[in-house]
Amino acid sequence: MGWGDLCSYGHPTQECGEIDKMVAEGMRFTQWYSADSLCSPSRAALLTGRLPIRVGVWGGERVFANDGSGGLPKNETTIAEVLKDAGYATGMVGKWHLGINEFLPGDGRHLPHHHGFDFVGTNLPFTNHWACDESKVHLAHPNPIKCFLYWNATLVQQPFRHDNLTASFLQDSVAFIHSNKDTPFFLYLSFAHMHTDMFSAPRFRETSRRGRYGDGLRELDWAVGEVLKTLVSLQIQHRTLVIFLSDHGGHLEICTEGGSNGILKGGKASTWDGGLRVPGIAWWPGVVAPGQVSQHLVSSMDVFQTAAELAGVTPPKDRIYDGKSLVPILLEKAPAVPTSKLPPSPRTLFHYCSDRLMAVRYGEYKAHFYSMELPTNYTEHCPSGVPKVEYYTSFDCYGPHITHHEPPLLYNIDRDPGELYPLPVGQYDEVIANILAAKLQHQASLVPGKAQCKETSTTLQPCCNPPFCYCNYKPASHR
Template sequence: MKSAPFLFLLGLLGLVTAQTQDPALLDLLRENPDLLSLLLQSNEHRAPLVKPNVVLLVADHMGSGDLTSYGHPTQEAGFIDKMAAEGLRFTNGYVGDAVCTPSRSAIMTGRLPVRIGTFGETRVFLPWTKTGLPKSELTIAEAMKEAGYATGMVGKWHLGINENSSTDGAHLPFNHGFDFVGHNLPFTNSWSCDDTGLHKDFPDSQRCYLYVNATLVSQPYQHKGLTQLFTDDALGFIEDNHADPFFLYVAFAHMHTSLFSSDDFSCTSRRGRYGDNLLEMHDAVQKIVDKLEENNISENTIIFFISDHGPHREYCEEGGDASIFRGGKSHSWEGGHRIPYIVYWPGTISPGISNEIVTSMDIIATAADLGGTTLPTDRIYDGKSIKDVLLEGSASPHSSFFYYCKDNLMAVRVGKYKAHFRTQRVRSQDEYGLECAGGFPLEDYFDCNDCEGDCVTEHDPPLLFDLHRDPGEAYPLEACGHEDVFLTVKSTVEEHKAALVKGTPLLDSFDHSIVPCCNPANGCICNYVHEPGMPECYQDQVATAARHYRP
């Protein structure tokens, strides 16, 4: 009978040989099993962990048609497109809402915003909102910590700041399971923060803050170099935690306006400013993957790349591209909810294109599944683990998808059919063009940011589309001949509503005294040097916009 130590070494031999395809090394190990212990001690390329690292990359307001890999005709290809080619690119990727705060709450928790309470008369957390993502909600960071992961975050948060004072940071990410929080925007990057001189003469310090963890370090902040700050923090986190499993959340300020890029990327894209921004984000993603490879952990790291919702159509060339889909940000049309969705795991996920339905809410369940932990059973999760979709090519766990605006159910997808109960007005391209000058938006606005009211139309019976034949939602189907579809829609909605417990609305409790302010005596301006100006290649468009701009 073989001894236990021998059998143990034999098992380790099998583990090591399973991780290499070098014939010479395999023969050497088989002939000299005593070398195994020395090999294991000296080998810098450790075998993949049982628990893979998880990296979640989120773009801001990126449309489903913005990437070359998703069909944009003039955007230059970049590293994200390489991930799409070598990973799994989904054509039916969805988010939990079509605006920032509720969508990001769904990403963090795996639950629809209507369950969480991230809705109200306003649609996002503002700097003077007293509430934030409820601590009763389990975030993906908290779930991964329970599974033994280190957790880190950089970039845009937009899930609450303060509660009772301007400095308490009650709702910042470190209170939601993140061990490391680097440079972050607790609110957002918007026109209010423009420091180029195009949209504003001076950024609004009451809306524009840069933090490191819970410390306000710049108010307002310099856009130039911002992506590099986020990226450097992400690289440092990987370096510090590469020996153990980790979860890293990188929420880029790209692509949401105001648009910005460093000197290395300005005037490099034939698409203009938006393309420059996207090329800079490609570069940041490549640096993150390069760091994984440098530490020999790229094949033990699953990367999700998504957007938080569709593009802001009213921003013309600055707003992004929804491809063939109707609508955009704030809409329950496909252009608002359907996003680029790429999953990249070298050596584990086979390259391909999937038409299965997946959602941003699936990421927490999938990460927990891969990390060997389970989610609580005391609440309903709208996200499902898509591990088998990724690894085995299995069918989606989703037979339906619900489109909400605030707490209003606007539409439901059942299989290939989508039924609209309410639709928001969407302008034609010509009408949008009237608000543009040389491709630049003339004002900061939404044509319809409502969930009910004058710009919203109710439909009874519902407006029905076949998304396989008509993904642009241009040709409603007649009720006659589709009676069985309407019955399925009706029963699906009834079942959903019967199990739905709406959260308490969180977005309408305000107190302007809690707005972050680094130095009231200086107009809340700290560590900021105003250097307005646009690269020369943009000057013609800037001049055209300036002649027509309506602030």
């Protein structure tokens, strides 16, 4: 989902709904950044509070493949593991995309139950892939082998059906909440929306002015609303913090079905702000004041430290964390608008493409040491606004489309959020010096984890009923 996709984030034709109501009742962040512009690394960073380069979720095509042997390393500590040790019930439902098998086709050694989740409901270990497009709008012959659904660690559907996918995620999530309403719990609910291919249940089709993308967003909006209504009906909303966010920016190369990043440059896979800045919303009735807008520079990696502080636990001290607790902001102990444009120690974010440090955000400034060339052939590629094939700006972080900048390209993001007007670096010597010092200090402390996304093997492809790779079982909880 892109930064400009929601009604409350300024989209002119997207219907307002439950997520926008959540904004009105909570806090909207205008500068929430994902730790990466692709699925797997951003999710690894969210769950561990650490940059993907530290945890090893990099290399190859930067995401885990359906037949890959790599995964989120078991020596990394997730939010679920920290909270589980503090007595929380932990649950995961939806898209995982942090590895599946390691040695054998069905060993499931990278699945969520190995990372602190006691309950794992309906889940996509891989992703909602382009090859799963049942409408055949873009592919005349989809490849269903890449389209599989698990319940806990068991493959139950191949190919999976889109019609009730979101409803299944919702059903399992609501059941988990009901089962744990009297105890502390942590639920990681990761929807398949808004990922290629676009889909929605029949009741939502052709209901949005935006077409298939808008239909899917309306279904997502409905499901989010049902989760919030469940908390209210159980009267536990006053002790439950809900954070809504996207894992990266919109996928502009798929035209009207890729989402909107508003005025931001670039999109998915790039380190321009359109690939990294995402919607971020916090909802906690009675604790987070309604109608708040925070302009603080925050990261998805902050969720880990926020959860740890609220639970009163201390994460392992044998590693470096890149996130910070959002508790002072959520509880209004910090002003919604930073009081100083450039405080003594401004928030610094490091933007990577795989293992290459591309850009550094330093307070209101952003310096690009490398940048990706953006596509210019949208008209040719998107007849009638619909893409002919799927493609990205690039997965490759070292190809000829990458430009090295020395000195770096410098932007004032507060004044120029679209990254259109580079500043004359000669007039910003102090800013450049501070950014270079922060960069050197960061790189001196960095020990990259072993690259996990390089490991692939066709023998590890999940397949039920070999050699047919076709099944449609109903989980016991859905019977």
